[in-house]
Amino acid sequence: MPPKPHRVLLDRVSGYADEAAAYMRRRRAFRRPFARLYYGGGRGEDHAADAEVGGELFVAAGRLIELAGQKPKS
């Protein structure tokens, strides 16, 4: 007997949600600091933290993060 249509839909949505959750877990586990610059036309360039420009970007970003402080817990 074929599954009821709403069951198929629920299974499919649950599958997508599981995939998304797994993606977010992997992202949290493997993501490293990065500095990325984007130019006109959508072109992007990554800069390593140990490179000159990358280092400067991290220092400048660090100042801004310090300035912004922590988000107050609601």
Place this chain on the structure above:
Amino acid sequence: MIQEARASGTSAIFTHVPDDETSARASGDSAESALAFLAEMSPDLRGAAILDGDGAVLAASGEPERWGDDAAALFAAADRAEAEPVEQIHVGTEQGEVFALRHAGLAAVAVTERFALASLTFFDMRMLLRDLAGGPSAP
């Protein structure tokens, strides 16, 4: 670095988006409203600032002078990477993420929690600047 940014002509940092008219139209009040709207729209936002084409702070969530200096330093560092002026900056660190954007003669800088969705954050910032550049009636 801040001094370097100042010395190298802070105003020039923001003039790569050469729409002075729109900058002039964006008032401090409308920028404050826009910033409040951005904070409401972005739960991950810790702080942000909006700057005009000369690098002057129109609105900021903290000390305007420091936001102006630090934003100038960030754009200066980014512009040293290539001859072409940078349009968007995204720096992710263990402590948080920084987004910066030039659009319509204005600039915006935002600091968020880690793992904020970059495309949404840039989209919100772009819409904010576009609306601001449209005139004082914008949100």
